[in-house]
Amino acid sequence: MPRIAISPEFPAELGALTQPVRRDVVVAVRRFMQNVAGAPHPERVRGAGDPRLVTLRLAAGHRGVAVKQRDVYWLLTVLPDAEAWAYARRHRYGVNSALGVVEVWDTAALERVGPAVRRAAESSPARLFADTCDTDLAELGIDRRFLPLVRQITDELILEALEPLLPPTQYGPLAALARGESMAGAWRELEACRAVAATGDPVDPDDFAAALVRSPDRAVFVGSPRELNHVLDAPDWCVFLHPPQHRLARWESYEQPMLVTGGAGTGKTLVALHRSAFLAERGGGQILLVTFSQGLSADLAARLDLLIEDETARKRVEVGNVDRLAHRIVSESEGRSPVLAGAAELTALWQETDTGHSPAFLLREWEQVVLAQNLRTLEEYLTAPRPGRSVELTGPERTAVWRAVEHVTGQLRERGKRTLLQLTAEASALLGQTTGDLLEETAPRREPYRHIVVDEAQDLHPAQWRLLRAAVPHARDDLFVVGDPHQRIFDTRVSLGSVGIDAVQRRLQVSYRLPQEILSWGVRLRGGGPADGLVEGVQELYGFQATRHGHRPMVRAYDSPEEELTGLATQVGQWVEEGVPPQEIGVAARTAGLVREARSALRDLGVRVTTLHGMKGLEFRRVAVIGVADGTVPPPDSLTPADEDPSARAHDLQRERGLLYVACTRARELLYVSYSGRASPFLPT
Ligand SMILES: Nc1ncnc2c1ncn2[C@@H]1O[C@H](COP(=O)(O)OP(=O)(O)OP(=O)(O)O)[C@@H](O)[C@H]1O
Numbered sequence: 141m142p143r144i145a146i147s148p149e150f151p152a153e154l155g156a157l158t159q160p161v162r163r164d165v166v167v168a169v170r171r172f173m174q175n176v177a178g179a180p181h182p183e184r185v186r187g188a189g190d191p192r193l194v195t196l197r198l199a200a201g202h203r204g205v206a207v208k209q210r211d212v213y214w215l216l217t218v219l220p221d222a223e224a225w226a227y228a229r230r231h232r233y234g235v236n237s238a239l240g241v242v243e244v245w246d247t248a249a250l251e252r253v254g255p256a257v258r259r260a261a262e263s264s265p266a267r268l269f270a271d272t273c274d275t276d277l278a279e280l281g282i283d284r285r286f287l288p289l290v291r292q293i294t295d296e297l298i299l300e301a302l303e304p305l306l307p308p309t310q311y312g313p314l315a316a317l318a319r320g321e322s323m324a325g326a327w328r329e330l331e332a333c334r335a336v337a338a339t340g341d342p343v344d345p346d347d348f349a350a351a352l353v354r355s356p357d358r359a360v361f362v363g364s365p366r367e368l369n370h371v372l373d374a375p376d377w378c379v380f381l382h383p384p385q386h387r388l389a390r391w392e393s394y395e396q397p398m399l400v401t402g403g404a405g406t407g408k409t410l411v412a413l414h415r416s417a418f419l420a421e422r423g424g425g426q427i428l429l430v431t432f433s434q435g436l437s438a439d440l441a442a443r444l445d446l447l448i449e450d451e452t453a454r455k456r457v458e459v460g461n462v463d464r465l466a467h468r469i470v471s472e473s474e475g476r477s478p479v480l481a482g483a484a485e486l487t488a489l490w491q492e493t494d495t496g497h498s499p500a501f502l503l504r505e506w507e508q509v510v511l512a513q514n515l516r517t518l519e520e521y522l523t524a525p526r527p528g529r530s531v532e533l534t535g536p537e538r539t540a541v542w543r544a545v546e547h548v549t550g551q552l553r554e555r556g557k558r559t560l561l562q563l564t565a566e567a568s569a570l571l572g573q574t575t576g577d578l579l580e581e582t583a584p585r586r587e588p589y590r591h592i593v594v595d596e597a598q599d600l601h602p603a604q605w606r607l608l609r610a611a612v613p614h615a616r617d618d619l620f621v622v623g624d625p626h627q628r629i630f631d632t633r634v635s636l637g638s639v640g641i642d643a644v645q646r647r648l649q650v651s652y653r654l655p656q657e658i659l660s661w662g663v664r665l666r667g668g669g670p671a672d673g674l675v676e677g678v679q680e681l682y683g684f685q686a687t688r689h690g691h692r693p694m695v696r697a698y699d700s701p702e703e704e705l706t707g708l709a710t711q712v713g714q715w716v717e718e719g720v721p722p723q724e725i726g727v728a729a730r731t732a733g734l735v736r737e738a739r740s741a742l743r744d745l746g747v748r749v750t751t752l753h754g755m756k757g758l759e760f761r762r763v764a765v766i767g768v769a770d771g772t773v774p775p776p777d778s779l780t781p782a783d784e785d786p787s788a789r790a791h792d793l794q795r796e797r798g799l800l801y802v803a804c805t806r807a808r809e810l811l812y813v814s815y816s817g818r819a820s821p822f823l824p825t
Pocket residue numbers: 376377380381382385402403404405406407408409410411624627651652653756757758759805
């Protein structure tokens with residue numbers, strides 16, 4: 141029986157065929173897999189550069205192209221006959237001698253550019269890799285047949301021009317050497333292309349099947365018609381992860397909690413989903429996948445349904461958010477649903493106190509100092525550090541603030557009400573009591589989950605982290621956390637170490653969502669500078685890159701808000717006319733008022749219109765962000781007055797920048813930004 145591996149191009153090309161042809165192709169592949177009567181026969185391709193290339197007649201006028209080695213068939217694509225033959229003649233396939241992964245070579249394209257590279261070499265004595273010997277290049281896996289051309293490359297521009305024609309395993313290390321990096325630097329670049337852990341065995345370049353197993357981004361083996369259907373029908377992200385994503389998501393076991401950070405669109409959510417699926421398949425115990433909001437958790441649950449086929453495994457993953465978890469634990473313990481205090485009620489309570497500080501100041505002090513550190517007594521508060529709070533408080537002032545906190549919490553208690561953060565702290569205390577970390581060692585351990593996977597980690601409050609920590613035992617694979625400190629849109633600065641999560645950090649660097657033009661504009665908007673990380677120290681946006689080019693963001697200035705709305709309606713109407721499905725268009729604004737106006741301007745178009753906050757975690761082909769004007773972004777009332785607390789104000793500004801950055805980085809294809817009057821100070825000039 142043949143063993144079949146499918147490449148990502150195959151389902152993509154299949155999707156482009158008409159329904160009857162598609163059906164015939166699937167039936168033919170299934171027959172071929174099962175080696176039954178009527179199965180297509182592999183036919184060699186005359187004139188192919190790679191003797192292992194064969195075609196299979198899969199439907200009338202259509203052929204699959206495959207690499208065949210012994211009983212293994214790697215199905216590359218399916219195309220109309222003539223195109224299939226041309227495709228087979230144009231490509232060759234190899235095994236990278238350093239990593240043992242497969243490499244796809246567009247030989248025809250390389251032959252076309254060869255003369256230009258050689259002409260440049262004739263007119264210049266410079267050779268980009270003159271300082272690197274053949275042995276070193278071979279050690280980096282540089283292909284023997286490609287080496288003569290490598291030797292002719294005179295400068296970095298030529299190497300860059302070759303990039304789209306080269307396997308990443310060839311371009312990556314060469315680009316590192318060209319930048320002046322050492323062999324170690326070039327190796328690091330190569331290692332980024334490794335998807336599965338190295339076994340230490342030497343690479344056999346003739347063992348194509350083993351190379352396919354090491355290349356899950358290029359090939360997935362299908363052992364049954366059911367698996368075949370899944371690979372052909374499921375969205376590509378369900379099946380093919382990029383090597384760094386795959387390595388993180390499917391690593392056998394982590395000794396310590398893992399923190400995966402990365403810029404917008406690097407696939408953090410996908411990694412969180414795949415890690416959850418991997419743990420569920422392994423069946424080691426109940427998994428909680430948490431994200432920021434109820435809406436996002438519904439979306440994650442739906443995506444998990446697509447990803448995990450096996451019902452029993454799917455049931456092992458609960459998807460939710462931390463607030464719901466807290467609510468449930470407290471409800472179960474008290475036998476009824478807790479009542480929450482509203483924001484206005486809370487402000488009124490702070491106003492009853494007499495500290496000389498505003499309700500906003502007191503609320504922050506309570507949430508970011510008292511609740512963040514779980515301070516329970518005045519003595520603890522008097523000596524506690526107050527990170528991020530630049531207004532010094534003397535001892536008597538702290539005492540007054542503490543009395544205010546006591547007043548508010550006492551009043552809430554009398555009314556039988558709590559805030560969400562209080563509920564969260566109570567839930568962790570309840571779990572702590574059952575797990576025994578507050579009691580003697582012998583108390584029964586009853587953490588509700590065996591693994592917790594966290595998405596959008598940058599916006600969780602320390603009290604929420606403490607709850608998550610208490611909800612899972614300290615054991616291998618306990619916590620797997622993904623987030624991006626640059627996308628923080630709430631006031632939560634936490635180092636995981638301070639809440640008992642001793643995480644090891646890994647970074648994803650490549651955005652698969654954003655074209656380079658939106659990415660670099662976004663980085664300038666975000667300020668490019670560091671953000672407080674989830675581990676000690678700050679995170680840089682340095683090294684964040686895209687895989688493709690696109691259009692530069694369109695920034696439009698209007699004379700009046702009315703004209704701006706008319707401009708928005710025209711722009712979005714044009715997108716819809718161009719055939720972009722309305723659900724692939726997102727429109728966002730900072731204020732609820734602007735959102736309402738945009739909704740009414742776009743009434744009949746059926747596109748999603750939301751606040752900047754509402755854009756978190758979403759993705760669209762085209763995005764319009766309106767009202768990015770001075771006085772609206774940031775809204776003055778969202779900023780702490782500088783004379784009240786300058787460092788809180790600086791943080792507010794960073795948060796507001798982050799918010800705009802989040803909304804603008806939702807666009808896969810086009811970004812349109814508009815304002816009337818003066819531009820927001822955040823917009824890059
Ligand atoms: N392996 C993959 N296969 C297909 N598409 C991918 C893959 N990895 C990333 N993408 C594309 O990039 C998008 C971003 O992925 P994801 O939402 O997981 O990123 P993220 O890092 O969580 O983004 P953000 O932090 O901006 O919310 C996906 O929706 C998809 O379009």
